[in-house]
Amino acid sequence: MSELKLNSVIAGKKELEEICNKLISKNKNIKKTVSICCGTGCIANNSLEIVNKLQQLLKSRKIDNAEIKILKSGCPGYCEQGPLVKIMPDDILYTKVTPEDAEEIINETIINNKTVERLLFKENGDKTIQKENDIPFYKKQNRILLGLQSKIDYTSLEDYISINGYQAAAKAFSMKPDNIIGEIVDSGLRGRGGAGFPTGRKWEQVKKQDNTPKYIVCNADEGDPGAFMDRAVLEGNPHLIIEGLIIGGYAMGAEKGYVYVRDEYPLAVKNLKKATDAARKVGLLGKNILGSGFNFDIVLYRGAGAFVCGESSALIKSIMGMAGEPKQKIPRNSVKGLWNKPTNINNVETWANVPNIINYGSSWFAEYGNKSSKGTKIFALVGKINNTGLVEVPMGITLREVINDIGGGIPEGKKFKAVQTGGPSGGCLPDEKLDLPIDFDSLDEAGAIMGSGGMIVMDENTCMVDVAKYFTDFNLNESCGKCTSCREGLSRLSEILERIIGGKGKEDDLLLMEELSEYIISTSLCGLGQTAPNPVLSTLRYFKDEYEAHIKEKRCPAKVCKSLISFRINPDKCIGCGKCAKSCPTNAISGEKKHTHVIDPYKCVKCGRCLLECPGKIQAVEKVDTFAEAK
Amino acid sequence: MSVTKEKNKNGSVVVVGGGIAGVQLSSDLADSGYYVYLVEKTPSIGGIMSQLDKTFPTNDCSMCILAPKLVGVGRNPNIELLTHSEVKEFAGKPGNFKVKVVKHARSVDPDKCTGCGLCTENCPIQYKIQPKEEALQIPEIEDREEIDKIINSYKDLDSPVVQILLDINEKYKYLPEPVLKYISYKMDIPFSEIYRMVTFYKAFSLEPKGKYHFKVCMGTACHVRGAEAVLESIKHGIKDTKKDLFSVETVNCLGVCASGPVIVVNETYYGNMNSKNTAELVKKLIDKENE
Numbered sequence: 001m002s003e004l005k006l007n008s009v010i011a012g013k014k015e016l017e018e019i020c021n022k023l024i025s026k027n028k029n030i031k032k033t034v035s036i037c038c039g040t041g042c043i044a045n046n047s048l049e050i051v052n053k054l055q056q057l058l059k060s061r062k063i064d065n066a067e068i069k070i071l072k073s074g075c076p077g078y079c080e081q082g083p084l085v086k087i088m089p090d091d092i093l094y095t096k097v098t099p100e101d102a103e104e105i106i107n108e109t110i111i112n113n114k115t116v117e118r119l120l121f122k123e124n125g126d127k128t129i130q131k132e133n134d135i136p137f138y139k140k141q142n143r144i145l146l147g148l149q150s151k152i153d154y155t156s157l158e159d160y161i162s163i164n165g166y167q168a169a170a171k172a173f174s175m176k177p178d179n180i181i182g183e184i185v186d187s188g189l190r191g192r193g194g195a196g197f198p199t200g201r202k203w204e205q206v207k208k209q210d211n212t213p214k215y216i217v218c219n220a221d222e223g224d225p226g227a228f229m230d231r232a233v234l235e236g237n238p239h240l241i242i243e244g245l246i247i248g249g250y251a252m253g254a255e256k257g258y259v260y261v262r263d264e265y266p267l268a269v270k271n272l273k274k275a276t277d278a279a280r281k282v283g284l285l286g287k288n289i290l291g292s293g294f295n296f297d298i299v300l301y302r303g304a305g306a307f308v309c310g311e312s313s314a315l316i317k318s319i320m321g322m323a324g325e326p327k328q329k330i331p332r333n334s335v336k337g338l339w340n341k342p343t344n345i346n347n348v349e350t351w352a353n354v355p356n357i358i359n360y361g362s363s364w365f366a367e368y369g370n371k372s373s374k375g376t377k378i379f380a381l382v383g384k385i386n387n388t389g390l391v392e393v394p395m396g397i398t399l400r401e402v403i404n405d406i407g408g409g410i411p412e413g414k415k416f417k418a419v420q421t422g423g424p425s426g427g428c429l430p431d432e433k434l435d436l437p438i439d440f441d442s443l444d445e446a447g448a449i450m451g452s453g454g455m456i457v458m459d460e461n462t463c464m465v466d467v468a469k470y471f472t473d474f475n476l477n478e479s480c481g482k483c484t485s486c487r488e489g490l491s492r493l494s495e496i497l498e499r500i501i502g503g504k505g506k507e508d509d510l511l512l513m514e515e516l517s518e519y520i521i522s523t524s525l526c527g528l529g530q531t532a533p534n535p536v537l538s539t540l541r542y543f544k545d546e547y548e549a550h551i552k553e554k555r556c557p558a559k560v561c562k563s564l565i566s567f568r569i570n571p572d573k574c575i576g577c578g579k580c581a582k583s584c585p586t587n588a589i590s591g592e593k594k595h596t597h598v599i600d601p602y603k604c605v606k607c608g609r610c611l612l613e614c615p616g617k618i619q620a621v622e623k624v625d626t627f628a629e630a631k
Numbered sequence: 632m633s634v635t636k637e638k639n640k641n642g643s644v645v646v647v648g649g650g651i652a653g654v655q656l657s658s659d660l661a662d663s664g665y666y667v668y669l670v671e672k673t674p675s676i677g678g679i680m681s682q683l684d685k686t687f688p689t690n691d692c693s694m695c696i697l698a699p700k701l702v703g704v705g706r707n708p709n710i711e712l713l714t715h716s717e718v719k720e721f722a723g724k725p726g727n728f729k730v731k732v733v734k735h736a737r738s739v740d741p742d743k744c745t746g747c748g749l750c751t752e753n754c755p756i757q758y759k760i761q762p763k764e765e766a767l768q769i770p771e772i773e774d775r776e777e778i779d780k781i782i783n784s785y786k787d788l789d790s791p792v793v794q795i796l797l798d799i800n801e802k803y804k805y806l807p808e809p810v811l812k813y814i815s816y817k818m819d820i821p822f823s824e825i826y827r828m829v830t831f832y833k834a835f836s837l838e839p840k841g842k843y844h845f846k847v848c849m850g851t852a853c854h855v856r857g858a859e860a861v862l863e864s865i866k867h868g869i870k871d872t873k874k875d876l877f878s879v880e881t882v883n884c885l886g887v888c889a890s891g892p893v894i895v896v897n898e899t900y901y902g903n904m905n906s907k908n909t910a911e912l913v914k915k916l917i918d919k920e921n922e
Binding site (some may be wrong): 040041043044045079080082222223224225226227228231263264265299301302303304305306307318319320321322323324339380382383384388389420423454456458462467470471474478480583585605607608609612613 | 788789790791792793794796797827828831832833834835849850851852854855856857860863864867868882883884885886887888889890891893900902905906907910
């Protein structure tokens with residue numbers, strides 16, 4: 001095996017291409033590549049154990065390392081079926097692999113070139129599908145960014161260079177900074193963090209400032225609950241972000257970049273650190289990068305668990321070592337940002353798109369998407385959906401396509417109720433809005449926002465008032481407290497919702513909430529406050545009947561709100577097995593063996609354990625409307 | 632207040648101290664016809680009450696009670712405010728005192744200042760408000776060398792406080808007060824400033840965590856799949872256990888949405904939780920400890 005270690009500084013474009021070619025020809029010797037998803041999601045399902053087992057087995061069978069390559073890859077997206085193991089060049093995707101399966105994979109697939117039918121993806125429970133791209137989940141996707149994940153080991157610089165890595169940076173150095181920015185403007189790339197501001201225009205503004213030094217920041221403080229696409233890219237392909245930052249730094253004339261990453265993503269921090277160290281070693285970061293005379297370095301800065309720090313001005317304060325409280329928008333960060341110097345902030349996904357645009361040109365990028373929004377976007381499709389995971393689709397695809405075709409619909413044959421986009425600043429859209437194209441402007445119009453890409457699907461068992469309360473409480477907790485309207489307004493909003501959920505709502509509460517929301521929106525300083533009432537407003541707009549059922553009939557249609565439901569044992573169904581009584585934490589259930597059991601409503605804390613304990617065939621425990629019952 | 636008829640008596644009163652008592656007294660006196668000089672040492676009136684959130688026992692908003700009174704005093708033509716001033720000496724007898732007041736230099740024209748606070752933000756020596764003598768005492772801590780090492784590892788960073796605190800939080804699983812004081816001393820940052828960071832950012836904890844630390848994901852995906860019941864189940868299960876054994880914390884999203892609801896016990900992830908298997912997990916841990 002010819003050793004090809006990257007230790008010395010890469011002098012220029014030519015040398016980079018040489019190394020790339022050498023790596024490619026070296027990879028031709030590899031007979032099989034086994035890539036195991038080692039993103040946080042799959043690690044939670046024991047994927048590291050699979051890697052260890054495979055490596056041990058290879059060693060004990062004395063199989064040559066140069067022929068079989070085992071790589072830890074970033075998240076390829078299909079988390080529902082994880083841990084995923086992909087074998088190239090046969091293009092076999094094994095799903096839900098356990099460490100015990102490792103031996104069979106080695107024996108059958110690696111040595112005997114056979115497919116293990118048992119581990120393949122099964123459509124509708126019987127038909128097996130071997131190739132990744134034939135699986136319905138992947139069919140409609142355009143995986144420009146996520147497709148790279150399973151090709152490389154996530155911290156290996158060699159692997160990244162072998163897929164033409166850092167060549168966009170090399171190409172950028174041969175261009176004029178203005179032309180690079182022109183390319184970004186022409187591509188129509190808009191900020192992927194949520195607001196959708198045209199990236200090229202942002203860069204132009206920083207470029208034209210005379211004040212130096214300038215800074216660029218990668219906003220990796222992905223705080224939206226239910227969104228993890230930035231994490232996947234950070235973990236799975238950190239060099240892509242570094243390359244994006246180098247290009248941005250060169251175009252805007254910044255010599256220092258910050259990556260502000262959430263501390264809740266330990267693996268992302270670790271991989272980024274490894275990647276920056278490796279890049280620094282070969283001179284891809286530091287002084288005179290690739291012989292261009294351009295100096296650039298990246299500082300990793302860990303966030304400390306404040307959601308508001310995803311807001312640009314709060315993020316800047318946090319990097320400067322203060323509490324992350326937002327300031328007013330003017331002067332903009334592009335004029336006075338970090339240490340009062342011009343600063344450009346972009347989201348992880350935005351930076352990740354930059355190398356591709358430089359490599360393949362703006363017109364290539366603009367082919368994807370629709371009129372107002374270009375390119376592809378990664379969404380985190382989660383909640384009550386069959387295929388949970390990350391999906392990368394071209395902009396302009398409809399919500400229905402994503403949820404039904406890619407997501408595979410709602411589990412257990414339940415009815416779809418709403419999809420929530422844009423995290424705590426977004427809104428909930430009902431069934432009739434599902435034919436909307438996903439782009440910045442259409443979603444905005446419908447009362448939701450694109451946001452960073454969280455897409456949470458809710459079925460008929462989800463109470464929309466409860467969801468509104470959840471997001472309001474979230475925003476209330478995360479409000480920094482600077483603006484009274486946000487701090488106090490959200491408290492009051494939460495109080496009203498609490499009242500409605502508790503069955504004590506008044507009819508004019510709905511009007512009051514609308515009015516209060518308007519005040520919060522118009523008088524808050526930063527994006528958090530200005531969008532915090534969106535979940536309430538959008539649910540009021542599309543699901544008013546649910547609010548009315550809570551207020552007028554004292555009934556929760558989805559049977560979620562605890563004050564309005566009670567648990568009851570159906571005497572016709574109960575067989576008196578006693579399982580529920582045994583598990584009840586408050587001893588509220590009584591009854592003799594083989595006789596009907598009864599729940600004491602005064603002792604019951606409505607934890608729902610009896611419902612889970614009751615055998616699936618019997619289903620004697622049921623939720624009923626407390627107040628309907630009383631009538 | 633007795634009113635005497637002696638002719639040489641002055642119709643003015645000096646009130647020393649501009650806290651809530653002084654403010655109330657001044658406006659009462661002014662309303663009863665006296666001319667009031669209100670002397671206050673600090674640059675502004677309001678005192679301790681302006682720093683409080685709520686008042687005992689009614690939980691009324693402190694500022695809501697105080698603010699109208701402050702405005703009243705400021706506007707009252709019969710009250711002269713002498714802020715940033717101190718009484719040096721006084722002589723005379725009741726009804727005819729002579730009081731010497733030292734007015735400290737304010738260096739800002741109070742008529743023009745709008746209180747925007749920009750000057751304090753931009754002052755290059757903003758951290759010197761804390762008395763130096765207090766900061767000079769080196770707090771006694773055990774692992775000073777290790778802490779020094781953490782502090783030194785970030786010396787290239789322009790503003791490393793949060794990063795240092797994160798490392799220390801990881802080391803002890805919480806932030807012990809003596810260590811925070813030591814950092815305050817070492818980095819020459821007021822303790823109050825550090826305290827502000829610690830209470831602002833959610834990752835920090837001022838209380839020690841238990842042997843088994845539960846992190847319950849409260850992200851949206853976990854919420855719609857029933858994370859609330861899981862949290863309650865944990866709380867219910869650990870209710871009667873020793874305090875240092877279990878601790879619970881909620882986090883916003885761990886990004887493991889596919890297997891929600893998710894909980895993390897120390898470093899181990901548990902997916903697809905419900906009230907049933909959570910209670911079983913807690914019970915298992917308790918049994919393990921009792922063995």
